[in-house]
Amino acid sequence: MNKRWTVRDNADDEVVKKLAADLNIDTVLSTLLVNRGISTFDEARYFFRPDILHLHDPFLMKDMEKAIERIDDAIAAGEKMLIFGDYDVDGTTAVATVYSFFKERYENLEYYIPDRYKEGYGISTQGIDYAADNGFTLIIALDCGIKSVDKIDYANTRGVDFIICDHHLPGAELPAAIAILDPKRNDCEYPYKELSGCGIGFKLIQAYAETHDIPFEEVARYLDLAAISISCDIVHITGENRTLAHFGLQKINTDPCMGVKTLVEIAGRTGNNLSISDVVFLLGPRINAAGRIDDAKHAVELLISCDEKLAREKGMMINTHNAERKGHDLDITGEALNMIDSDEELIGRKSTVVFNEHWHKGVIGIVASRLTEKYYRPTIVLTRSNGHVAGSARSVLGYDLYEALCECKDLLIQFGGHKYAAGLTMEPENVEAFKARFEEVVSATIAPEQLIQQIQIDAELRLSQIEPKFFRILNQFAPFGPENMSPVFISKNVYVSGNAALVGAAHIKMSVMQEGTAAFDCIAFNHGEYLPQLKPGVPFDICYSIEENVWRERRTIQLNIKGIRI
Template identity: 85%
Template sequence: MNKRWAVRENADEGLVSKLAAELNIDTVLSSLLVHRGISNFEEAKYFFRPDQRHLHDPFLMRDMEEAIVRIETAIAAGEKIMIYGDYDVDGTTAVATVYSFFSKQYKKMEYYIPDRYKEGYGISTQGIDYAAQHGFSLIIALDCGIKSIDKIDYANTLGIDFIICDHHLPGAELPAAVAILDPKRADCEYPYKELSGAGIGFKLIQAYAEKNGIQFEAVAQYLDLVCISIACDIVHITGENRVLAHYGLQKINTDPCIGVKTLMEVAGRKGPYTISDVVFLIGPRINAAGRIDDAKHAVELLLACDDNVAKAKGLMINSRNSERKEHDLSITDEALGMIDNDEVLIGKKSTVVYNEYWHKGVIGIVASRLTEKYYRPTIVLTKSNGHVAGSARSVLGYDLYEALCECKDLLIQFGGHKYAAGLTMHPENVEAFKDRFEEVVSATITPQQLIQQIQIDAELRLSQIEPKFFRILNQFAPFGPENMAPVFISKNVYVSGNAALVGATHIKMAVMQEGSAAFDCIAFNHGEYLPQLKPGVPFDICYNIEENVWREKRTIQLNIKGIRSPTQPSPEGRA
């Protein structure tokens, strides 16, 4: 697939030079800092040295005082408290965090995870009915609830109070809960707006601990779970999230809870774990519990206090993840076949595919895979409870949610955001929806948005990659949204020795540039470029700089993101 190489606009040269001098670092590194909004020594120190003292006062969050008072009242009166959370990684880690903390203070508690297929996303009538039938008078909802106006009204008629801990954007009206913790509320002045659902739960237990004289260490022990939620819910790794992720990764790599340790073991990957490792190795296993079976299994694992219990639960969840992979691969292959064998569909600017027998739990993953392959707004549909359910994914810069708004008369419901959404419709509307969605996308998407973009941070000469440079670059981690691992471009490099195919589609090689040493490289899924990678023939590369560990030997490796001839017409632009 042709990809556009988009190089960032140059940062202010005077500021870059000033910061480089203050920090005694390469100007390329200082330009990366300036692009991250850092302009002086103190801001750089704050960035490079995350500290628990940088965490904000939880009582700055609107309704935090009301939430804590209601919990204290419930505990003093012996009320039954339910911890309610969504079935994805963020929801299950949030439930495990909050339930584990409060169950050490109070025993009349249970947790509840809705069934993905019977109850759907968010707060359900079934969950409220269960609470009423079993005598719960307070529900703490995590990672959901901000738009559950009718459900909260229903709970109020049954004498059940709600504390909502959510991080999604509220609607025009807020639910009638006793407390709503959501930094995205228009009337909330909390300094950081991008916490995950488990992050909001963490602030709740931090506030309770502060008010009740409980040491911070009793709260910090859950940072491994909070870090997993931050990584897997793809929230910004900036500000407070960066501090939480930093300490959470430390805990994952030194002293994880039994459940997380078990997930690392069944994943078959030894540490140290990065945010990327959490996303691709831990997250899918937690998610698989809810996609294939019941997300309560994931919470049970994360709460486990016994190694044998955790191992049995971990092996079961790993087995569910294997099942998920089988469904994922078979459905992806089938969907690819549907597109490749349909000249009309292959020529469209959107993809909508439907099979009533596909497993609902993996259609989001399949939609992501199809988007990677064809790079256009994509929706995968299947039958569920008499309706057609869909999962949608978009491409950089295109607002999928707005496109679905133009199709809302054909939908029962839909929700999500710019790049990902879920939807349901009546089966008889599928064909009309396909046509309408294609019309909307064709009228609103730009040709540039249909070309995958590689965002390049700076041009770099290979000779600049010295130990000090690499050591400082590593301190930019943990990487994630709004603080992605920098991508560099180096021009007129050439192969040192020979390039070789590894597996079916990957290239292993070493490259040099005039005046530089040779650097080992891995280029995943770039096998088509092998014929042009000959000694002495120059080409351009864009890449991340990584540490490769093999048999306890550590070396610098370039992870190639793109290869091009220096003479080929360049789709390169400024971003």
């Protein structure tokens, strides 16, 4: 697939030079900082030295006082409380955090995770009925609820109060809950807007702890779960999230809770240097697999467990579910690819919409992501579910998928999500009309360049600049993630040093150098088609990120190549 190489606009040269002098660093590094909105020594110190004191006062969040007051009233009166959360990583880590914290201080509470297939996403009528029928008078809803106006109205008729802790965009009308904690509310002046659902739950227990003189160390015990939610829910790793992720990763690597420790071991990872990327690819799929294949309650049971034997049992069960999920993923992806490649009309479209009523609903989101990687265009994968057709949608850089779905809303029962990912439900008879409408909308609104995958390059670099001090400072930009991605550099006129070799079916392993520089080891995933052209003496350009490769306890700098241009 052809990719656009786009170099960021140069930052203000005078600011870059002054910051480089103030910090005694390479101007390439100061350029990276300025492009992240950091232009002074104090701002750089704040960025490079995360501190727990950087966390905001939780009572700056609208309705926090109401939430704590209602919880206090419930505990004082001995009411039954239900901790309710979504079935994905963010929801289950949020439930595990809030439930574990309050369970140590109050016995009369349970947790509830809706069934992905019977109840669907978010607050359900079935969940409310369970609460009302079993004497629960307060539900703390995590990672969902901000748009559940009708459900909260129904809960109020059944005598069940709600505290909503959500991070999604509100609709035109807010639910009639006792308290709504969501920084994205128009009337909320909380200084950081990009918390995860678990992050909102973390702020709730932080506020409760401050109110009741509980040491912050008791709240910090759940930083590992907060970091997992931030990593896997793909929220911005800036500001408060960066602080939570920084200290949460430290906890994962030094003192994780029993469930996380077990999951890391089962994933086959040793050592204490897990990164955000490791959390996303090793832990996230396993936690998600519980709800995709069976019941997300198993994930919560693992994450709240203090018993090593039980944690091991739950961890192995979840690992088995993940293996099953991989099988469904591969089979369905293969079927979808064949469906598209055998249809000239589908190949020529600017969107992808595929439907098979037998596909497993739990993995269609993953399949949509894989199809988007392959064809690089807005993609929706549909299957049958409870008499309806359910879908999972993914977008490409810069294209607002949610707005496109708004143009098709008359064909949908419901839909929700954001710019790059969404879920939807429709009647079976609307599938063909929806395919046509969605293609029509995308064709009219997507720019041609948005259909070509972009590699955004932060700066040009000579290989001679990659020395130990440069790499040490570059590592301090971590943890990496949205809005703070691992920097990508371009180096021009490099040469193969020795021979390039194919690794596996499509990867290249080689060393490269520029004139007068040392050679650097490189790995180029899925670039095997370039191998015949990579001959000694033939110059080419590369764009890449810089990482540490660990092999048999030997640590070396490695270039992870994102693009090759002969």
